Amino acid sequence: MASVTSLTASVHQRLASALSAALPGTADADPLLRRSDRADYQANGILALAKKAKANPRELAAQVVERVESGDVIKEIEVSGPGFLNVTVTDRAILENLAARATDPAERLGVPHADDAGTTVIDYAQPNVAKEMHVGHLRSAVIGDAMVQILEFTGETVVRRHHIGDWGTQFGMLIQYVDEHPETLDHELGTDEVSGEQAMSNLNRLYKASRQLFDSDEEFKTRARRRVVDLQAGDPATLAVWQRFVDESKIYFYSVFDKLDMKIDDPDIVGESGYNDMLEETCRLLEESGVAVRSEGALCVFFDDVKGPDGNPVPLIVRKSDGGYGYAATDLSAIRDRVFNLKATSLLYVVDARQALHFRMVFETARRAGWLGDDVTAHQLAFGTVLGKDGKPFKTREGETVRLIDLLDEAIERATAVVREKDTQQRLSETEIVERGTQVGIGAVKYADLSTSANRDYKFDLDQMVSLNGDTSVYLQYAYARIQSILRKAGETRPVPHPELELADAERALGLHADQFAETVAESAKEYAPHKLAAYLYQLASLYTTFYDKCPVLKAETPAQVENRLFLGDVTARTLHQGMALLGIRTPERL
Structure with missing residues (x-):
C-alpha cells in the first residue's frame, strides 16, 4: 500500500503553494506549520518571509488566504495577530485520512519507508564477560533495542552489534x-x-x-x-x-x-576479541598515514581542542608503550569492519555520556584516516545515569551497584500485584495474571527510560513506574486494553468510518493526533529520539481518555455514530499497539 499523506503535510503543501504565488520568485517558502490550541494548525512563517520581502505581514497573510486551495482539506483559514494564520481542517479530511491508514494490510498504518534508507550498525547492550549485569547496563540495552525497532520499521537495514567486554x-x-x-x-x-x-x-x-x-x-x-x-x-x-x-x-x-x-x-555478539586480528593493521595504517604518531613509546593521535587540566594536549592512545592495545585500537578496528565489511552508511553507538570524549576522538581519528567519509555518519547516542529516588546514582543499601536481574524481578513483582488488584471481577487466571504482570513490569521499566530524553539522568522509582496514573506504560497499556474491551462488547457492530458525520471536539483532537503517527516515527528515527515516540503515545492515550469521557461509544445517538466512534477507538488501539511495539513494549489484550 502507498503511504498516506498526513493532514499536516497536506495543509503545509497548500500553504506553501499559496505563499509561492503571493511571493513570486521565493523558493521553498516554508509556512512553519504547527499544531495549535486556537485552531487545528497555526502557520508562523509569514512574519519572517514578509520581513525578507520587505512586505507587510498582515497583507501578505491576507494574500495567502485568498490563494489557498480550500474545500476538501481546509475548512477555514484566518489571519491572526501580526500575520499568523489559523487553519481548521474539515471533519471529512480527518476521517478519510484515518480510513486510508486503517486499510493498510501490512499494519503499518500508512507509515512510509524512508526514501534515503541505508544500513545502520547499532552498538548497544555491552555487558562484560564474567561480570553480572547491573543497573548501568539497562539504558544501553533498552534505548538500543528501541532504535533497532524504529529504524527497521522505517526501512533501514539494521545490523546489531553487542560489543561485549571479553578481553584484557x-x-x-x-x-x-x-x-x-x-x-x-x-x-x-x-x-x-x-x-x-x-x-x-x-x-x-x-x-x-x-x-x-x-x-x-x-x-x-x-x-x-x-x-x-x-x-x-x-x-x-x-x-x-x-x-x-x-x-x-x-x-x-x-x-x-x-x-x-x-x-x-x-x-x-562480537566482543573485543573479535577484532584482535585487525589491531596490528589498524595501528600500521594510522602510523603510515601520519594520523597517529609515536610519543614516549606509545602510538597516539593528538587533537588541538582536547586538553587536560594542565592545558597540555590529551592524546588518544592507540597502542601503549608496552605494546598493548587500548580501547581505541579495538573501537577503530570495529569502525573499519563496520564500514568496509558490513557496508554501513551509519554507525550508532548507544553508550554512556561519560564516554563522549573518547568517542569524539575515535570518530575524528577515523575521519582523518579516511574510514569515515561524507557517505558514512557516526553518532554516539549518549545517555545519562539511572538515579535512585534520592537523586543520587542508584545503589543498594550497602553501597553496591544494583544487579539488573534483581531490579527487573522487583518490577515484575510490583506490576503483578497491580494487575491482580485491578482484576476485581477475577476474569484472569493466575497464569494470565503472572504473564500480564511480567509484560506490565518490563514495560514499565522500559517506558520510564524511553520517555526521558536519553541524554538526561532519570530517577528509578518503581512506585511511579507501575502507577495507573500519569506518564507511564501502564497507563498506555490500560488505554489499549480498555479499547479492546469496548470492541468486544460491541459484538456484531464493527468499526466503520463515516466521513459524512460532524465530529465533536474530543473526536477531532483524537483523530488529528492519530494522523501524526507516521511523522512522529520518522522524526524519532531521524533524530535517534525514542522519547519523542513515547511522548506521542502518551498524548494519544490521554486524548483517548478525554474522548471516552465525553463521547459515549456504544450508547451514541445513531448507529453510524457508534460505528464511527468504534472506528476512532480501533485506529487509536492499533496505533498504540504498533507504537509500543517499536519501543519494545507489549500491549496485553486484557488487563
Missing part, C-alpha cells in the same frame, strides 16, 4: 587464578548445566576472589599479566579456559535479555 587484563587474572586453584572452575561453574543466573553468580565470586588476590599479591599480579600475553598469543590451554568463561557468560546474558523481552542472536 581481567582475563589473565581470572585464568591464572583458576590455573592455581583448579578445583574452583568445576566447583563454581559445575559440570552439569546450570541456569544463566547461577552460572554468572558463581563466575562473579571467582572474579572477586581473583581480583582480591591480584590487588594484594604482587607476584600473582605479575603471573596474571604474563597470562594475558599467553591469551593474546593464542595459547590453547589459556584460550580453552577463556572460552568457557565466555560461553557461561553468554548463557547468563541471554537469560537477562530474555527477561527484558529482547531478541539477541549469537552472531550479533
Whole structure:
C-alpha cells in the first residue's frame, strides 16, 4: 500500500503553494506549520518571509488566504495577530485520512519507508564477560533495542552489534587464578548445566576472589599479566579456559535479555576479541598515514581542542608503550569492519555520556584516516545515569551497584500485584495474571527510560513506574486494553468510518493526533529520539481518555455514530499497539 499523506503535510503543501504565488520568485517558502490550541494548525512563517520581502505581514497573510486551495482539506483559514494564520481542517479530511491508514494490510498504518534508507550498525547492550549485569547496563540495552525497532520499521537495514567486554587484563587474572586453584572452575561453574543466573553468580565470586588476590599479591599480579600475553598469543590451554568463561557468560546474558523481552542472536555478539586480528593493521595504517604518531613509546593521535587540566594536549592512545592495545585500537578496528565489511552508511553507538570524549576522538581519528567519509555518519547516542529516588546514582543499601536481574524481578513483582488488584471481577487466571504482570513490569521499566530524553539522568522509582496514573506504560497499556474491551462488547457492530458525520471536539483532537503517527516515527528515527515516540503515545492515550469521557461509544445517538466512534477507538488501539511495539513494549489484550 502507498503511504498516506498526513493532514499536516497536506495543509503545509497548500500553504506553501499559496505563499509561492503571493511571493513570486521565493523558493521553498516554508509556512512553519504547527499544531495549535486556537485552531487545528497555526502557520508562523509569514512574519519572517514578509520581513525578507520587505512586505507587510498582515497583507501578505491576507494574500495567502485568498490563494489557498480550500474545500476538501481546509475548512477555514484566518489571519491572526501580526500575520499568523489559523487553519481548521474539515471533519471529512480527518476521517478519510484515518480510513486510508486503517486499510493498510501490512499494519503499518500508512507509515512510509524512508526514501534515503541505508544500513545502520547499532552498538548497544555491552555487558562484560564474567561480570553480572547491573543497573548501568539497562539504558544501553533498552534505548538500543528501541532504535533497532524504529529504524527497521522505517526501512533501514539494521545490523546489531553487542560489543561485549571479553578481553584484557581481567582475563589473565581470572585464568591464572583458576590455573592455581583448579578445583574452583568445576566447583563454581559445575559440570552439569546450570541456569544463566547461577552460572554468572558463581563466575562473579571467582572474579572477586581473583581480583582480591591480584590487588594484594604482587607476584600473582605479575603471573596474571604474563597470562594475558599467553591469551593474546593464542595459547590453547589459556584460550580453552577463556572460552568457557565466555560461553557461561553468554548463557547468563541471554537469560537477562530474555527477561527484558529482547531478541539477541549469537552472531550479533562480537566482543573485543573479535577484532584482535585487525589491531596490528589498524595501528600500521594510522602510523603510515601520519594520523597517529609515536610519543614516549606509545602510538597516539593528538587533537588541538582536547586538553587536560594542565592545558597540555590529551592524546588518544592507540597502542601503549608496552605494546598493548587500548580501547581505541579495538573501537577503530570495529569502525573499519563496520564500514568496509558490513557496508554501513551509519554507525550508532548507544553508550554512556561519560564516554563522549573518547568517542569524539575515535570518530575524528577515523575521519582523518579516511574510514569515515561524507557517505558514512557516526553518532554516539549518549545517555545519562539511572538515579535512585534520592537523586543520587542508584545503589543498594550497602553501597553496591544494583544487579539488573534483581531490579527487573522487583518490577515484575510490583506490576503483578497491580494487575491482580485491578482484576476485581477475577476474569484472569493466575497464569494470565503472572504473564500480564511480567509484560506490565518490563514495560514499565522500559517506558520510564524511553520517555526521558536519553541524554538526561532519570530517577528509578518503581512506585511511579507501575502507577495507573500519569506518564507511564501502564497507563498506555490500560488505554489499549480498555479499547479492546469496548470492541468486544460491541459484538456484531464493527468499526466503520463515516466521513459524512460532524465530529465533536474530543473526536477531532483524537483523530488529528492519530494522523501524526507516521511523522512522529520518522522524526524519532531521524533524530535517534525514542522519547519523542513515547511522548506521542502518551498524548494519544490521554486524548483517548478525554474522548471516552465525553463521547459515549456504544450508547451514541445513531448507529453510524457508534460505528464511527468504534472506528476512532480501533485506529487509536492499533496505533498504540504498533507504537509500543517499536519501543519494545507489549500491549496485553486484557488487563
